[in-house]
Amino acid sequence: xNKLKKVLxxxxxxxxxxxxGYAQQDxxxxxxxxxxxxxxxxxxxxxxxxxxxxxQPGMKPDAKASMQPQKVAHYFDGGRDIFAVxxxxxxxxxxxxxxxxTPKRMVSDTVDIVAGVHELTKIYRPQSVEIIDGRxxxxxxxxxxxxxxxxxxxxxxxxxxxxxxxxxxxCNAFETDHGKLRVTGQNPLGYTVAVFDVRDGIENxxxxxxxxxxxxxxxxxxxxxxxxASKDPIxxxxxxxxxxxxxxxxxxxxxxxxxYGRFLSYLQKRRAAKAAMAQGGDVSKAVENVDHSGxxxxxxxAAVYLYNEELHDEENTVITIKSVERPWTxxxxxxxxxxxxxxxxIRHRRH
Numbered sequence: 001x002n003k004l005k006k007v008l009x010x011x012x013x014x015x016x017x018x019x020x021g022y023a024q025q026d027x028x029x030x031x032x033x034x035x036x037x038x039x040x041x042x043x044x045x046x047x048x049x050x051x052x053x054x055x056q057p058g059m060k061p062d063a064k065a066s067m068q069p070q071k072v073a074h075y076f077d078g079g080r081d082i083f084a085v086x087x088x089x090x091x092x093x094x095x096x097x098x099x100x101x102t103p104k105r106m107v108s109d110t111v112d113i114v115a116g117v118h119e120l121t122k123i124y125r126p127q128s129v130e131i132i133d134g135r136x137x138x139x140x141x142x143x144x145x146x147x148x149x150x151x152x153x154x155x156x157x158x159x160x161x162x163x164x165x166x167x168x169x170x171c172n173a174f175e176t177d178h179g180k181l182r183v184t185g186q187n188p189l190g191y192t193v194a195v196f197d198v199r200d201g202i203e204n205x206x207x208x209x210x211x212x213x214x215x216x217x218x219x220x221x222x223x224x225x226x227x228x229a230s231k232d233p234i235x236x237x238x239x240x241x242x243x244x245x246x247x248x249x250x251x252x253x254x255x256x257x258x259x260y261g262r263f264l265s266y267l268q269k270r271r272a273a274k275a276a277m278a279q280g281g282d283v284s285k286a287v288e289n290v291d292h293s294g295x296x297x298x299x300x301x302a303a304v305y306l307y308n309e310e311l312h313d314e315e316n317t318v319i320t321i322k323s324v325e326r327p328w329t330x331x332x333x334x335x336x337x338x339x340x341x342x343x344x345x346i347r348h349r350r351h
Contacts, residue, residue: 162203190220
């Protein structure tokens with residue numbers, strides 16, 4: 001029996017190890033009976049024949065400063081100094097005009113209303129602002145999406161909304177160059193990179209679902225469940241691993257329960273042998289007295305139970321119920337709720 005338990009235990013361990021190894025391997029499936037494409041032969045210049053090689057000396061790529069969130073944008077319009085400032089306190093874009101050397105806050109555009117909203121993570125907050133072709137363009141984002149708005153500051157000191165574009169992803173910086181609008185951003189789960197065509201002007205930019213899928217890259221760190229699903233799409237490895245864990249736990253519990261009594265008996269025999277050796281008695285008899293059957297324990301328990309039952313006195317089990325009539329109590333007497341003068345007046349009227 002012990003050999004059978006050992007064989008089952010070793011078999012379950014081997015199955016579990018094989019299952020874990022299977023789940024950690026990448027499984028590539030080829031549909032429609034197509035064979036995997038052979039690897040492209042490398043060219044002498046280190047390329048695969050379809051891409052450019054390493055830039056040779058003298059080739060200078062286009063240099064561009066890194067994209068950073070811009071909190072203030074400045075431009076001139078009709079001789080006026082105009083500043084578009086990100087106001088994080090009021091969650092707005094403020095327009096400041098400096099006409100005669102005195103800056104003055106003319107108007108502001110609220111990005112999103114915060115007061116009275118319970119889900120603050122869904123509120124759009126300003127991230128960056130820029131001037132594009134005389135238009136004030138700013139980027140705002142919440143916990144899962146971003147928005148680009150274009151406005152025009154009229155000569156009479158008012159703001160006119162021109163366009164608004166929303167797309168998934170958390171972004172905080174943008175720029176325009178060569179007719180393209182580039183938007184980027186990082187978040188704790190990944191990053192977002194989006195590129196849109198603005199050759200017709202920022203006010204004519206329209207983003208639909210197809211454009212978003214093509215022009216927006218949202219990377220986020222995959223969850224453990226997604227990693228397991230990609231490596232084991234059928235779920236065979238996960239199923240075998242779960243079943244193996246359950247059987248291993250059950251087998252371990254069975255071994256513990258069956259061997260626990262033997263372990264306690266071994267400890268009792270060892271203590272009895274030590275006690276007999278210390279007293280100079282017979283060790284073998286002391287060990288035999290410890291190793292008794294369960295029938296002896298049952299007889300001892302029954303004797304102790306009967307002895308405890310005999311210790312109780314015999315009591316009379318007759319119960320007498322006596323009905324006691326309660327006297328009248330004035331707890332609800334109404335005259336106690338009245339003052340003495342009113343009570344006396346009522347009594348005189350009755351008499």
